[in-house]
Amino acid sequence: MNVLSEPMINRRSLSGEIVTHIRRMIVEGQLKPGDKIMEPELCKLFNVSRTPLREAIKVLTAEGLVTVEQNRGARVSRITYKEIADLFPIMGALEALAGELACANASDADIKGMRKLHDQMTRHYRDGDPFQYIEINRQIHQEFFRIAANEALSALYEQLLVRTHAIRFVAKKSPSRWREAMEQHEAMMAAFELRHGNTLGNLLREHLQSKAQMVIEAMSALNLDGQEDPER
Amino acid sequence: MNVLSEPMINRRSLSGEIVTHIRRMIVEGQLKPGDKIMEPELCKLFNVSRTPLREAIKVLTAEGLVTVEQNRGARVSRITYKEIADLFPIMGALEALAGELACANASDADIKGMRKLHDQMTRHYRDGDPFQYIEINRQIHQEFFRIAANEALSALYEQLLVRTHAIRFVAKKSPSRWREAMEQHEAMMAAFELRHGNTLGNLLREHLQSKAQMVIEAMSALNLDGQEDPER
DNA sequence: ATTCTGAATTATGCATTCATTATTCGTTTC
DNA sequence: GAAACGAATAATGAATGCATAATTCAGAAT
Numbered sequence: 001m002n003v004l005s006e007p008m009i010n011r012r013s014l015s016g017e018i019v020t021h022i023r024r025m026i027v028e029g030q031l032k033p034g035d036k037i038m039e040p041e042l043c044k045l046f047n048v049s050r051t052p053l054r055e056a057i058k059v060l061t062a063e064g065l066v067t068v069e070q071n072r073g074a075r076v077s078r079i080t081y082k083e084i085a086d087l088f089p090i091m092g093a094l095e096a097l098a099g100e101l102a103c104a105n106a107s108d109a110d111i112k113g114m115r116k117l118h119d120q121m122t123r124h125y126r127d128g129d130p131f132q133y134i135e136i137n138r139q140i141h142q143e144f145f146r147i148a149a150n151e152a153l154s155a156l157y158e159q160l161l162v163r164t165h166a167i168r169f170v171a172k173k174s175p176s177r178w179r180e181a182m183e184q185h186e187a188m189m190a191a192f193e194l195r196h197g198n199t200l201g202n203l204l205r206e207h208l209q210s211k212a213q214m215v216i217e218a219m220s221a222l223n224l225d226g227q228e229d230p231e232r
Numbered sequence: 233m234n235v236l237s238e239p240m241i242n243r244r245s246l247s248g249e250i251v252t253h254i255r256r257m258i259v260e261g262q263l264k265p266g267d268k269i270m271e272p273e274l275c276k277l278f279n280v281s282r283t284p285l286r287e288a289i290k291v292l293t294a295e296g297l298v299t300v301e302q303n304r305g306a307r308v309s310r311i312t313y314k315e316i317a318d319l320f321p322i323m324g325a326l327e328a329l330a331g332e333l334a335c336a337n338a339s340d341a342d343i344k345g346m347r348k349l350h351d352q353m354t355r356h357y358r359d360g361d362p363f364q365y366i367e368i369n370r371q372i373h374q375e376f377f378r379i380a381a382n383e384a385l386s387a388l389y390e391q392l393l394v395r396t397h398a399i400r401f402v403a404k405k406s407p408s409r410w411r412e413a414m415e416q417h418e419a420m421m422a423a424f425e426l427r428h429g430n431t432l433g434n435l436l437r438e439h440l441q442s443k444a445q446m447v448i449e450a451m452s453a454l455n456l457d458g459q460e461d462p463e464r
Numbered sequence: 465a466t467t468c469t470g471a472a473t474t475a476t477g478c479a480t481t482c483a484t485t486a487t488t489c490g491t492t493t494c
Numbered sequence: 495g496a497a498a499c500g501a502a503t504a505a506t507g508a509a510t511g512c513a514t515a516a517t518t519c520a521g522a523a524t
Binding site for chain 1: 507508509510514515516517
């Protein structure tokens with residue numbers, strides 16, 4: 001049937017491809033929390049049969065991104081206050097560990113690169129450019145994990161990050177929160193340059209704590225408690 | 233393990249059932265690291281078709297318990313030094329968090345219950361009964377997570393615990409290591425009774441560090457570097 | 465008009481089938 | 495006798511088919 005299937009050592013499984021695709025759709029908000037995942041619909045969209053699609057759904061379920069109800073199909077997981085409150089401390093613990101490991105492993109070049117990112121972010125903060133700020137911010141956190149050189153840790157963190165995808169759309173930093181975050185980054189950068197792993201770890205924990213607080217505030221302001229949109 | 237509220241009528245999916253079953257087979261050593269997972273074979277064993285079995289394999293892959301090679305089927309994941317060295321600090325960070333949360337949340341009854349378990353374990357230590365010791369030890373660690381009341385944290389920890397299943401068969405405590413572990417538990421119990429979350433957290437991190445050290449020693453002694461048993 | 469009922473429709477869970485890709489094993493060649 | 499080739503076999507990846515459960519919606523009853 002698929003005569004035009006591209007050659008070139010296509011060594012990826014279909015289901016894996018679909019997992020990636022759906023995950024992106026969820027993270028990017030194309031599929032929103034609570035949305036029903038209709039198998040026939042997505043099959044048409046991806047032009048695949050139900051078998052690999054269902055395998056993909058199972059994987060996403062294992063990741064916590066999707067929830068299935070017996071004989072009622074799958075929907076994108078909703079996230080509740082409680083889960084946010086639960087997940088952020090975990091992410092804090094993981095980032096703290098990443099920070100400590102990064103301090104232990106970092107080469108001078110690593111530290112220099114981090115400083116560069118930090119200064120860039122500072123500029124975006126001064127310019128009041130939240131989009132650029134967020135992007136560099138993401139890179140900085142990612143960089144800690146790269147330097148930590150612990151694959152399992154990175155994978156786990158990534159998984160949790162994806163699970164909190166829903167908050168991307170509510171996380172509007174108030175000016176004071178933003179300033180607080182910036183100050184924390186300032187301190188983190190300093191600790192990193194001194195390779196004070198313990199200090200950096202504690203700062204990262206606090207930082208994530210603040211983020212959680214911010215998200216919960218934003219959620220309660222919007223009344224997004226995970227129960228909205230009962231139908232879709 | 234996933235003990236979500238069971239409706240009165242058994243409404244579990246076949247694939248879910250299979251996941252649980254295979255996971256147990258792996259943890260209990262019936263399926264060893266590196267073992268090939270033959271679909272037809274397991275289908276006959278469970279008396280199911282390949283579809284739900286394959287879905288189960290995908291889930292186990294997402295959990296890291298199983299590894300698939302394109303067009304070459306799945307095998308039980310082997311664990312390497314590096315992975316052990318990577319996973320234990322993560323488990324340490326998660327247990328530390330659990331300990332801190334447990335200190336914050338524990339009722340007096342919780343602390344009393346923990347003391348009871350601890351004393352029981354101490355007796356088994358004195359009696360030189362490693363099996364009973366290990367069992368109570370497991371219960372104690374599990375109890376911290378229960379009191380911490382953070383489902384995501386418990387689930388994540390459980391997942392990592394399962395991934396280290398292979399070490400169960402190499403982890404022979406030397407007398408000195410055992411004494412060290414016992415002393416650490418002594419200190420942990422004291423910190424918990426005083427609700428010194430920070431102290432308990434640090435102790436748990438150290439404790440896991442020791443465990444990692446022990447496991448790595450045992451592995452290198454047995455030359456189990458994840459590459460043994462090339463065929464099976 | 466609203467609620468209830470039940471047939472028609474649709475979606476899901478699993479089994480089976482089809483098409484490719486690995487693997488095995490017998491034969492040939494050097 | 496060992497390596498190399500290739501046909502036979504078996505396993506995997508994906509599509510399709512079938513039975514059942516859920517949902518929808520038209521029509522009846524209140």
